[in-house]
Amino acid sequence: MPASISLSQLSWSTPEGRSLFSDLDLTFGPLRTGLVGRNGVGKSTLLRLIEGSLVPQTGRVSVEGSLGVLSQTVQVAADETVADLFGVSRALAVLKRAEEGLASMDELAVADWTLESRLEAALARVGLDAAAETRLAALSGGQMTRVKLAALVFQEPDFILLDEPTNSLDREGRAAVAALMAGWRGGAIVVSHDRELLETMDAIVELTTLGTTTYGGNWSHYRERKAIELASTRHDLADAERRLAEVERKAQETAERKARKDAAGRRKRAKGDEPLLLLDARKERSEKTGGDNARLAERRRDQAVGDLADARERIEILQPLIVRLPPTGLPAGRSVLQIGDASVGYEAGKPVVDRLSLSIVGPERVALTGRNGSGKTTLLSLLTGELQPWSGSTRVLVAYAMLDQRVSLLDPALSIRDNFRRINPGASENACRAALARFMFRADAALQVVSSLTGGQMLRAGLACVLGGSSPPQLLILDEPTNHLDIDSIEAVEAGLQAYDGALLVVSHDHTFLEAIGITRRIELS
Incomplete structure (x- = not known):
């Protein structure tokens, strides 16, 4: 069965009771997927539910295949090495004993003769020239992130989960992570605000308070689709404003016509030249028609107001910030x-x-x-x-x-x-x-x-x-x-x-x- 991650009717709320998402249905195939959305919407929580460090409040997470998760821990033991992080210290010790002629037959039977070259290749993929015996405590924060990423892909999992992998990385480190992801052929779910990294994705999933939307393609394709959505929403807003104005204009015209007819009826009643029974029947029909028209106008107005509110809400979400500022008065030669x-x-x-x-x-x-x-x-x-x-x-x-x-x-x-x-x-x-x-x-x-x-x-x-x-x-x-x-x-x-x-x-x-x-x-x- 091909590797996949499925979320079914998934719900989660914060300890304060704020719902992050509810009844979420989503499937990830063996593609590189960027998970985007505003801060606090639940992206990191979703990753933790997938990896299993959080248990769903309702719903289910199903994973077919192996998962690798980029560790976010920053504390390491004073003597912990790159080899320890990769989980290959014992295997490297066997190789060293074999080179010295001290390995037993059982050790030689299980020795991984390609290990050192694969370790070097994994570190090279993230732009690091570090030896297996390098102490982790001696690495900078950026180097630590890269070595953790190298250890992750070294295990060759079916899926990798990355939460802001380029945070605190310098330009060289960011480029190395982007190059690694560009060459990654397994599944990946990447939470990131790094637009260069998101350009290497096969799909973008946007998480909002309303749920998720999946866009095929990379970041540029996602932005193009969002621009089209914004243009469509602006059109909907203008149309909703026009329809509300039209409904209110027609309601006013109807009310004015009824007022004229009612005035004419009162004048006829005052003249007394028509039977009172006939005048009462006309008045009853007029009142019924007026009531029907008023209810119809109210329904139309409610619909138009609802459509307008919906369009305004979507334009607020999608509308980019446009700022106009007072000038500083800084001269060109100052x-x-x-x-x-x-x-x-x-x-x-x-x-x-x-x-x-x-x-x-x-x-x-x-x-x-x-x-x-x-x-x-x-x-x-x-x-x-x-x-x-x-x-x-x-x-x-x-x-x-x-x-x-x-x-x-x-x-x-x-x-x-x-x-x-x-x-x-x-x-x-x-x-x-x-x-x-x-x-x-x-x-x-x-x-x-x-x-x-x-x-x-x-x-x-x-x-x-x-x-x-x-x-x-x-x-x-x-x-x-x-x-x-x-x-x-x-x-x-x-x-x-x-x-x-x-x-x-x-x-x-x-x-x-x-x-x-x-x-x-x-x-x-x-």
């Missing part, structure tokens, strides 16, 4: 920041940033790239004054704002609205609400407390508070802004940054994001 031969680090004699010089002029959009540990975040700390240079100089010459991964410029105890008023003390209530609405925090959504927001909402709120005021800062510094965001949130951030006319300094490994926000220069740290 010097924004200057770093002159600066060095800094955390341990004497071991600079993380060594004799770096950098300048940004006018509304340049500069990306800081480089491998994990190359000093990107350290450089941002130097620019914002958290660190002082050991030598050289750093100067930021315009008003700036820094959005780190925790968006720490926001007070978590305050609402989005109150944070906006705190950061923009001269803004009126109307200006505040209008600015927040441009970033899709409308009405009561603006009153959410920051500590209750998802990662994507928090970054969007930070952008709204910083860029939505009457005088946005002329320099915006961002540190890995797309980490842990769903794709809808990333695209909302992209829309906000596309509308910004100041200078940008961005640390990011997300090539698609950097292209979308119009980066003009890249500086790679080594």
Whole structure:
């Protein structure tokens, strides 16, 4: 029987009672499937139900074939090695004894002479040059993710389950994972916001509060289909608005005709030139007809209002964020920041940033790239004054704002609205609400407390508070802004940054994001 995963009438709710999905029916064949959806919709929970670490509240999960799951654990024993992670330490020890002429006949009979070459090949597939005896504790976070992925595919399972496999990986690591998935010929379910990785998929499954929708093809094909759906929904919205207006116009015309007929009947009754019995019969028919017309008009209006509400709800879900911001007034020739031969680090004699010089002029959009540990975040700390240079100089010459991964410029105890008023003390209530609405925090959504927001909402709120005021800062510094965001949130951030006319300094490994926000220069740290 071919490998497959089937979900039947599957339901799950959070401990607080919030339903993530109910009566879910879905089948995964031996294809590479990207699982996408907004943060908190239940993607990771669905993976855990499939792997068996969660038990369905109702429904059933059926797996035909073997599963491999990318481990998310970060703690390892001090002496644990790459070979231990792959589960081949004993087998490698047998090979070593065989090479030394110390292996028994029983050991020689079960020795796997291809093991070392297969181990090297698995590590090479994810771009790692690590020996079997390498201690895991000596690896960086990005290297650890890659070695875990290598250990996963080394087992050659029928299906692999990956939850955000490129998070915290540098550009080289992300490319290695994408290349591995492009060559993977088994089944895979991949939860990811990495659009380059999603381009290697055979299908995209979108999970929403309404259920799942499957789209054949990769990320680009999915986006094309979503664009068509958006155009169709816009058409439905316009049609529903037209029909409601038509229903209300006809209802008004009918009411006016009845009022004229009723007035004519009253005049005839007042004249007394027709039998009263005949007039009473006409009045009864008129009242019955009027009642029938009113009920028909009400049914039509209810239907039109329902269709309009449905169309508006779908347009809210599908409508991308479009932002218009006040200008920063940054001139093209204005010097924004200057770093002159600066060095800094955390341990004497071991600079993380060594004799770096950098300048940004006018509304340049500069990306800081480089491998994990190359000093990107350290450089941002130097620019914002958290660190002082050991030598050289750093100067930021315009008003700036820094959005780190925790968006720490926001007070978590305050609402989005109150944070906006705190950061923009001269803004009126109307200006505040209008600015927040441009970033899709409308009405009561603006009153959410920051500590209750998802990662994507928090970054969007930070952008709204910083860029939505009457005088946005002329320099915006961002540190890995797309980490842990769903794709809808990333695209909302992209829309906000596309509308910004100041200078940008961005640390990011997300090539698609950097292209979308119009980066003009890249500086790679080594």
